[in-house]
Amino acid sequence: MAGHGEEIETTDESLLEKTTDKIHRDISSSSSSDSESEKKPKFDDGDDVRKPHDAPATDSSLKSKSNRLFGREKPVHQVFGGGKPADVILWRNKKISASVLAGATAIWVLFELLEYHLVTLLCHISILVFAILFLWSSASKIINKSPPPIPEVRIPEDTVLQFASALRIEINNFLQMLRGIASGRDLKKFLAVIAGLWMLSIVGSWCNFLTLFYMSFVILHTVPVLYEKYEDEVDAFAEKAMIELRRQYAVFDDKVVSKIPRGPFKQKKKD
Numbered sequence: 001m002a003g004h005g006e007e008i009e010t011t012d013e014s015l016l017e018k019t020t021d022k023i024h025r026d027i028s029s030s031s032s033s034d035s036e037s038e039k040k041p042k043f044d045d046g047d048d049v050r051k052p053h054d055a056p057a058t059d060s061s062l063k064s065k066s067n068r069l070f071g072r073e074k075p076v077h078q079v080f081g082g083g084k085p086a087d088v089i090l091w092r093n094k095k096i097s098a099s100v101l102a103g104a105t106a107i108w109v110l111f112e113l114l115e116y117h118l119v120t121l122l123c124h125i126s127i128l129v130f131a132i133l134f135l136w137s138s139a140s141k142i143i144n145k146s147p148p149p150i151p152e153v154r155i156p157e158d159t160v161l162q163f164a165s166a167l168r169i170e171i172n173n174f175l176q177m178l179r180g181i182a183s184g185r186d187l188k189k190f191l192a193v194i195a196g197l198w199m200l201s202i203v204g205s206w207c208n209f210l211t212l213f214y215m216s217f218v219i220l221h222t223v224p225v226l227y228e229k230y231e232d233e234v235d236a237f238a239e240k241a242m243i244e245l246r247r248q249y250a251v252f253d254d255k256v257v258s259k260i261p262r263g264p265f266k267q268k269k270k271d
Contacts, residue, residue, distance in 0.1 A: 076228045091225045108214040
């Protein structure tokens with residue numbers, strides 16, 4: 001019995017030694033794996049391994065966005081609202097854009113160079129359309145054929161109300177902007193508006209309203225597409241120009257604006 005008890009004790013001791021050795025090995029292996037994982041960079045699940053040269057690329061992209069013309073962050077297509085109007089302005093479909101520009105040019109030549117009057121043109125077109133439809137309808141009864149399909153056009157009330165509401169909001173915003181400019185809150189905006197109106201008055205003295213409208217239409221259909229094509233060059237030049245304008249404005253503010261006398265400012269007493 002005593003020998004049998006000693007064998008059980010030795011067996012238990014050997015099992016304890018094996019268990020402790022296994023625990024020590026597991027602890028050492030886990031500590032080594034933790035140290036290796038600390039040395040490696042940590043990334044979130046699903047993230048790709050980032051290379052060292054990716055950081056300068058991100059910085060350069062952020063810098064390029066900050067140096068865009070007028071500080072814009074959206075592409076040129078999104079600036080013009082996207083959709084079909086932006087496609088026409090940026091010549092995404094060259095046939096449609098060319099047709100629109102050719103139509104505007106034809107209208108300008110008709111009214112400006114040929115001196116055709118708008119009321120006369122509308123009357124002549126109406127006479128021609130009514131004469132064609134009347135003769136077609138009369139002839140269809142004689143020869144027993146279908147009359148011309150004249151559509152019934154009606155303007156929905158909801159569309160008119162939505163357009164009127166949107167127009168009212170835009171007019172109120174424009175009037176609010178004019179009020180802010182006239183109140184003397186922003187000197188830069190005031191000077192920009194005065195300079196713009198002065199330049200517009202000079203251009204208006206050279207040509208009439210129709211020619212001015214046609215020039216604006218041509219500029220709208222040429223300048224944005226050229227800017228989109230040479231975007232980087234234009235942005236670099238605009239950045240230098242804005243720096244020079246800020247410097248000149250700082251000199252003007254220091255020599256002129258700061259010397260304008262202002263009335264006393266009374267602070268309200270706090271209760």
